[in-house]
Structure formats: C-alpha cells, structure tokens
Amino acid sequence: MPTSLLLRSYLITSILSLPRLVKFSMPLLNIIANSPSRILNPDKNPVIGLLVRKIIYEHFVAGDCEAAVKETVSQMKQVGFQGVILGYAKEFAADEGEVGNEELDVRRWKEGYEKTMDMIGPGDFMAVKLSGAGASTLSALANQQPPPPQMWTEMLSICHAAKAKNIRVWIDAEQQDLQPTIDDWTLLLMREFNRNGQAFMYNTFQAYLKSTPRNILKYLKMAQDEGWTMGIKLVRGAYIATERRELIHDTIEQTHEAYNGIVENLLKQQYPGLDEKKPYPGVALMLASHNETSIKNAYAIQKSMIEQGKRTIKLEYGQLQGMADEISCGLLQLCQRTGKEEGEKGSEMDEKLRPRAFKCLAWGSTQECLQFLLRRVKENGDAVSRTGGWVVGFRREILRRVKASLGFV
Incomplete structure (x- = not known):
C-alpha cells in the first residue's frame, strides 16, 4: 500500500473507530447527502463540496467522471x-418519479451502466441495482411480477455488452419486499448467460436471513439439473434496519455460523441436500x-x-474501497508471499x-456517493465496530516504515 494511502486509511479508520463521533456525525452527513438546498448540497456549495x-x-x-475513475481503477x-x-x-427512490416516466427512468439507468x-x-x-430502473420496475419487483418489457430489453442489452467485454455482472441485494422477485429475474439471467x-x-x-441456506440449495439444484453455473456473491446482510425481524x-x-457454514459447504462441494449421484453443479x-x-x-x-x-470451486474476495483496507492488503501480501515461495518452481x-x-x-x-456511503456504513456496522483493530495494524505498519526509513530494520 502506498504510504499516502496508508496514512489516509489510518486517519479515516481512526475516526470510524470512535463510536460517539460516528453517531454524532451520521445525522449531519445524512442531511448533507439528501438536501436539495443550494447551501447544504455539496454539489452546489463549493465550500461544503x-x-x-x-x-x-x-x-x-x-x-465523478471517466478519467478520474479510470485513474483510480488503474491505481488499484x-x-x-x-x-x-x-x-x-x-x-432510484420511489418518490423521485412516476410510472409515466418509465422510458426516461430506464434510459438513464441504462446509460449509467454503459458509462x-x-x-x-x-x-x-x-x-447492478435493478430497482434503479425506475418506478415501473420498482412496482414489478414489489408485486412479484415479470420485468417490464422495456426494462428487460435494456437489461439484456447491458448483459450482452458486458459479456462482449468480459465484464462480469453482479446483481445487488435489496430489502425482502423486493428480493424474491430479484432472485427470480436473476435466475433468468443466470440460465441464459452462465453457460x-x-x-x-x-x-x-x-447470510443473516434464516432462509438463505435453503435458498442457495434451491438454486444449486436447478443449476445441477439444468447444466448452468451458479454465481454467488455472499454477504452477511445489508438491510437489517428495515427487514422484518423474524x-x-x-x-x-448465528449469522456468522450461517455465513461460514455456507462457505465451507460450497468450497468442499458438500452442500447438504444435493443429489450426490449427479455431477456437482458449477x-x-x-x-x-x-x-x-x-x-x-x-x-x-x-x-x-x-x-x-x-x-x-472458484473463489474471489471483495471489500469496499476505504473499508477493511488492512484485510485487503493482507490478501495482497499473501498473494505476494505465495508467489515468492512457489514462483521459482513455476508450479x-x-x-x-x-x-x-x-x-x-x-x-x-459528491452527493450521490455520500448517499451511497451512508448506506454502506449502516450495512457494515459490524465491520465499523471492529475498526479499532485495524487502527492498531495501520499504526504498526506506519511505525515499521518510519523505522525502515531511518535504518532501523
């Protein structure tokens, strides 16, 4: 990790490790993130921005633009x-539009993903967030209906364009009022594209949902019977504040146990309930x-x-930029160490x-991303509560680099 990024990570993580400061700042940031006022909107007020x-x-x-994003991606x-x-x-928020604006909603949604x-x-x-396609899509998701024709046409267009560029697509989870329909629609996409x-x-x-192990089994059985590969993004949970508690x-x-159990069963190809007489699904x-x-x-x-x-099975790891950087860099160090240990053999x-x-x-x-980040902080409250340990790790690495620069190895 570059020293500049290390120092910034240490500063931000130190702030996140202070529960009272986080609790105090969240309401203020929420106002800034959602204010239409020119005074408080960071995209309109240059000082706040x-x-x-x-x-x-x-x-x-x-x-916020192609050049800046490409530079960040390159750095990563x-x-x-x-x-x-x-x-x-x-x-998309339900109060931002009306069903009559469906064509405009879908077009803007598609353009965002094309960019x-x-x-x-x-x-x-x-x-990809399916509910972002507008009010008609949101209504179809909430009422467990088929996808609106225009939205689905554009979704397929997005998928074909992404596949042509060898870019993979994951569909984000949403609250349980919408998720069953999202699962159904995504199943259609996996059947078509995961061949x-x-x-x-x-x-x-x-994994925080009690039904998740059974739900995964249901899709594994379909993948096994129909011959397609199942792509799984596994998270602990994103909407605990709004879900029905039961x-x-x-x-x-229990959530940790469910999460780790799912991972172990998938990696060992021993998922309970699958027909062992049939080939294991991809x-x-x-x-x-x-x-x-x-x-x-x-x-x-x-x-x-x-x-x-x-x-x-194929296993990959993902963490949010700016969060769990110590864990991410630990994976990179493990990768480098593995290369040094085994690389000479070319195995x-x-x-x-x-x-x-x-x-x-x-x-x-700025305002769009602030809204996004506030949602991610709420979703990752458990991770935020553990930032104290990350602060110690960052501090240790900073001291190590200072000593190294002074000749004290």
Missing part, C-alpha cells in the same frame, strides 16, 4: 488487486466480506482442498493458491 470530497469522497469513491490494479467491482452510486462499463476492463465486475462452465451473472445472498437470525453469532463464489475470520477460514479451506488434489499450484482480491468502488457526484 470541498470539505466532503477531501475528508470522505476521495478516500471511499472512485471519482497497480497496488496488486486482481480487479475492481464498480457500481454507479445514483439510485460504468467504459471505465473498467476484462475480468472486472459491474454491480459453458463460466459464471458471468452473480446473484447476492444474505426473517433474520436471532444473534450475530459454482463461482465472491466472498464479499469485511470479516477477517471468515476470509482466513475460506482461504485455509480452499488451500487445503487444492493441496490435497481435491476439487473445489500450477502457485497460481491456484493466490487469493483473487477485488476492491468494490462507486462512482458518481
């Missing part, structure tokens, strides 16, 4: 990340987590499977053992 950009935006966000890959997951920060594709390259991911042993479309599964595990420990797993224990456990399981010559195992780490970025205007 400068403060927000320097303190928050530049640390967490890829940029130079540091050593396998690639990036890029999403468009602007999202996103132009900013990334082969092997990268693009994060020939390749996972191009990924659906998001939230749908969610009673404790965080699966690709994106471990979207800021939990160090889960990441280390997953790597250890896959490493053991590979070293024993056993079959496993195929060396390549298999290298963790594939990605950084998840958003792009958009």
